[in-house]
Amino acid sequence: MAFQGILFDKDGTLFDFGATWNTWAAAVIGDLSGGDAGRAQALAEAVHFDLASQRFHPDSPVIAGTNDQAAALLHSALPERPVEEIAAFLIQQAARAELVPTTPLAPLLEGLAARGLRLGVMTNDSAFSAEAQLRAAGVFDHFDFVAGFDSGHGAKPAAAPLLAFAAGQGLPPSAIVMVGDSTHDLEAGRAAGMTTVGVLTGPALAADLADLADVILPDIGHLPAWLDRA
Incomplete structure (x- = not known):
């Protein structure tokens, strides 16, 4: 057929993926952390993102996961912020990503x-x-x-x-x-x-x-x- x-x-x-989403993820982590280095590290670890190399680890669940799954992971390192708010933030930021x-x-x-x-x-x-x-x-x-x-x-x-x-x-x-x-x-x-x-x-x-x-x-x-x- x-x-x-x-x-x-x-x-x-x-x-x-790398050219589009590694830079985007670093900016999102920076925004969510509010400039706090310790919090940024915790957020990065939650989504398996290496702040030093500015890239996702190949085993990151975010790579093939849904927006809600990514929000849940970030929420685990930022529990005081409602997961629904994080999910909405990710959607809005993703819509503005610099695409390659x-x-x-x-x-x-x-x-x-x-x-x-x-x-x-x-x-x-x-x-x-x-x-x-x-x-x-x-x-x-x-x-x-x-x-x-x-x-x-x-x-x-x-x-x-x-x-x-x-x-x-x-x-x-x-x-x-x-x-x-x-x-x-x-x-x-x-x-x-x-x-x-x-x-x-x-x-x-x-x-x-x-x-x-x-x-x-x-x-x-x-x-x-x-x-x-x-």
Whole structure:
């Protein structure tokens, strides 16, 4: 069966994870700590962020987790601030993040759509942040489906949000490619019965993704050539 749709993860897939989110996280920790070095260290440890190198550890649960999960971790180091307030703060700050695309997105997406492919984004970020970021990057209108963890379909690694894309587009899951940089993305793709493509623009290494990916590409810019071969 020819592929009829591609569902992308957002962070680490459409946007380079380190270049976008390490700087953002350092600023968020600085804001939440109020300039207190001890509190900043506690917040950084809670989310597995190294203040010295200004980057997330590869095992950070924030990398593939939801906004609410990140807020809960930060709340554990900042218990006097309501977790709901932290979650709202993260959503607002994420919507303003300085995004670094992994490849020129508009021409890539236009080319994929010209092949007759339906395109979607499913992220464990909030739907509000996802829409704001895609609009800021000038590519929101290239997608037929955009969902976050709070869109009512659930979060990865569950298959349900991926199947929502399939159902919404009237496509069989077997005709869809799930593209992501994390094991959560690829576990969800496998569970949904989709072809899985891993990319190396997030913290995960090829070895981390190998057992779950049907193919591993350097970045999403290599998708057209892979589709030609596939």
